[in-house]
Amino acid sequence: MGVVVKNLYNVGGRWKFRKVIPLKLRQFIAEQPTEFVRWLGKGTKTDGSILRKYAQASQECEALLLQAIKRASGRFDELSTEVIAHIIANERHRLLEEEDEHRFDEEEDELFKTVRAQVSAIQGAYVNDDPDRRWRKRQDTYQELLAAYRHDYARGRVNVHLRDELDDLCLRHGLFVDTGSLDYRRLEKAYLGLMIEFLELALKRQEGEPVPTPPPPPAFSPSGSEEKGLTLREMAEKKLAMKAKSHATTEATETALRLFESVYGQRVITTITRREVANWIELLQRKPIRPDKAHRELGLKELAELYADRPEVPRLSGKSVNGHVSHLSSIWTWGRQRGYIDRGLDNPFSEQRVEEKMPAADEGFNxxxxxxxxxxxxxxxxxxxxxxxxxxxxxxxxxxxxxxxxxxxxxxxxxxxxxxxxxxxxxxxxxxxxxxxxxxxxxxxxxxxxxxxxxxxxxxxxxxxxxxxxxxxxxxxxxxxxxxxxxxxxxxxxxxxxxxxxxxxxxxxxxxxxxxxxxxxxxxxxxxxxxxxxxxxxxxxxxxxxxxxxxxxxxxxxxxxxxxxxxxxxxxxxxxxxxxxxxxxxxxx
CATH class of the missing domain: 1.10.443 (hpI Integrase; Chain A)
Structure with missing residues (x-):
């Protein structure tokens, strides 16, 4: 007997998640929708991609209804002084750490060199040869933002773009908050102050002053719950569900996960070693771009072995290999930022890029x-x-x-x-x-x-x-x-x-x-x-x-x-x- 899947409908060959919004909750949801609908695409009802999209749509719908219920009853998560302090401390650590990583990111320089070389190949195009280009762009950005935030702070207001970031920040911490409350206003003020503080420190780094990144605050959860031992796939599902990535990104992440799991199975993310990732990358480099139809269900290791004696078959490019590695690396980074992975652990997917051949400049139609x-x-x-x-x-x-x-x-x-x-x-x-x-x-x-x-x-x-x-x-x-x-x-x-x-x-x-x-x-x-x-x-x-x-x-x-x-x-x-x-x-x- 098959599994009964609620709220899943087939319309003209395409699957649709549809759930009616209870009448009493509609007024507490933006635009007062009568139903929640997400199109899932084509495929069979048991297709893995359809079921994953169904699970994401169901989770999104339930979160929306939960927030509406809390709004209707006034039962929002409390933004206590302790909660606000934890959010700000965690964000201070994250901002300064990411800024420092970006500043010393050699891949950014390599990307710039690649783009500059491509533009140089276009006759008549302007090429920016300034070696301090990245520094100047950061400097201009930080100065403009700092001036804007100080202007807002002096007038006691928070702009809509910062509010959007703050709403995402609350969601990342699993909080459903009343944006009209006095406590939320206190959080807005604290967040605006943090952004000013962060930009002032970032500008000191711009002047060559080493500004240390503060350690992350101790783990804190209003519900008192902790999650440990998540697999790489479970962490990916959390990340994709929270960040609402595009269909193309979701599909690319799924492909990278499938290729990794075909070699190592569903592993707890913190048990993956750098050597295992290096071996996986070696197999990726041996994978044919388009295996014969009869071989498309084989695992990565089996494909690499089967085509070992067929050098004429094109293999994955360096860019494709790095893309797969990058998707899994971002899952690890996200888990560490959100406290699921200890900050002291090494990301085994980082610094594992392979050489890419620079593509010829494509000017399109002549x-x-x-x-x-x-x-x-x-x-x-x-x-x-x-x-x-x-x-x-x-x-x-x-x-x-x-x-x-x-x-x-x-x-x-x-x-x-x-x-x-x-x-x-x-x-x-x-x-x-x-x-x-x-x-x-x-x-x-x-x-x-x-x-x-x-x-x-x-x-x-x-x-x-x-x-x-x-x-x-x-x-x-x-x-x-x-x-x-x-x-x-x-x-x-x-x-x-x-x-x-x-x-x-x-x-x-x-x-x-x-x-x-x-x-x-x-x-x-x-x-x-x-x-x-x-x-x-x-x-x-x-x-x-x-x-x-x-x-x-x-x-x-x-x-x-x-x-x-x-x-x-x-x-x-x-x-x-x-x-x-x-x-x-x-x-x-």
Whole structure:
């Protein structure tokens, strides 16, 4: 007899977690939802990935309902003086330790050298050769933040970005708090003071003064409970459930765990040795990229042995190996930061990177290829091939050319993401993971749940001139919610762009716009945009923000406050040798 799984439904081949929110609790949840829904993707009911997503959705739902129950009854966790002191002491240790680790992180320098070498290969691009680049960026960031926080402290207020961080901090400590209470206000004040203290100490380190990191406070839990002996997988599940990572990150973590467990089984995380990790990495380097179909269920060790005498089969790249190691290292680091692992223990996954071959600079579509693409009948004669998904074949390439974003980010846009900013009187395009797509369900960005990668960009003049706002109006009149209503999902990841990309590549090659091999039919726009933006004078920070690259804390001032006028640089980007005068303005079919 099978296991009965509650609140799990199959809708058109896709699994959905759905639970009705009790009527009496709805008023205590933001936006007063009637039900809690999470789309889990395609697969069988017993598929491991579906069951893991189901467990995460169930846990998220229960946490939401528990918080609503506490809010309804007024039973929030107490923010006593002791609890606040413990939170602040723990955060002081974490901030200073991470700052110190980042300051002496040689991998950051290696990454900079790699990026600089790639940019140097782009003709006409600006290359920053300043050896103190990282120091200057830290200095600027710390000074700007310190001035802003002192300004807020002097006026007795806490900005919304700091409140968001504080809410996450409380959740990490397992606390459900009343954000309207006097005790929470005391915590806000203490946290703001801590940030000022931290930045002052960080600036002393900038001047060369050794500032020691204080030891972490003794373990403290309001419930008095401690968890010991967690396996690597259990720690990963805790981390992923709390940090709400993107689908791609969750899937990559699962792959790394599966490869590790195929060799060592489910190990208690603190029993893993550095030698075992080194042996595992050696096996990863011997793993074929794409094993024969009959061998795909084999473990890592068996694969390495089976293909030992087949040197012609490509192996995992150094970048892929380091990616697997990095995912497991981050699990260990997270567990140590949260007190699950003793601070005195060595992270066996750290400092185990293997050599990576620097990839050749990819400039994306060249000028002649771009010209050939936008000379196609879709753009010059109004043709709409059946497999081109209606207006997708016209607008999606133009959007990718204009913004250089990831194809899926554009494909999952909603009509409501295009809006008029009443204050600025500017049409805007919002890229976000918030809200559900009518076909795909939950939307995702590269760093899900992180407001830093959510961004609002102005609709470029080129798009407005071609009738983009008229297209939006036509969708509204037709009652459509999706920007590209004819797109459907494909593959186990449920991406919208996949099936279109397959047809698009075939269409371009049939018309001789790109060669039979060597170009990625949609990704080529992103690489071409990066090249054009660099040659048009956009700074690295401006390019990264527009394209949605996640920038960690302490690396740039735009992380905390955002620099919305970066988006206005869109209209400054020029593609050398590209003439769009033959592109016909959009007209309803």
């Amino acid at each position: 000028p002649s290829q771009l010209q050939a693409i936008f000379n196609l009948p879709i753009f010059t004669h109004g043709e709409r091939p059946v497999q081109g998904r209606g207006e997708t074949s016209y607008w999606l390439p133009l959007l990718l050319l204009t913004y250089g974003n990831r194809p899926e980010e554009m494909c999952q846009l909603l009509v409501s993401d295009i809006f008029l900013d009443e204050d600025e009187r500017v049409w805007c395009l919002r890229i976000t993971d918030e809200g559900d797509h009518p076909v795909k369900g939950s939307r995702h960005l590269k760093a899900d749940g992180n407001p830093v990668v959510r961004r609002t960009l102005p609709v470029a003049k080129r798009l407005i001139d071609l009738g983009f706002i008229d297209y939006i109006d036509s969708l509204k009149n037709a009652g459509e919610k999706a920007l590209f209503p004819r797109l459907t999902t494909k593959g186990k990841r449920g991406y919208l762009h996949t099936s279109f990309a397959t047809w698009w590549g075939k269409y371009l090659r049939e018309h001789g716009a790109i060669p039979e091999a060597g170009n990625k039919p949609l990704r080529g726009f992103r690489d071409a945009w990066t090249t054009a933006a660099a040659r048009s004078g956009l700074t690295e920070e401006e390019r990264e923000w527009i394209q949605g690259h996640y920038i960690g804390k302490g690396k740039t001032s735009n992380r905390r406050y955002g620099v919305r006028d970066f988006g206005r640089k869109i209209n400054d980007i020029v593609y050398k040798g590209l003439d769009l005068s033959k592109v016909r303005p959009w007209q309803p079919m």
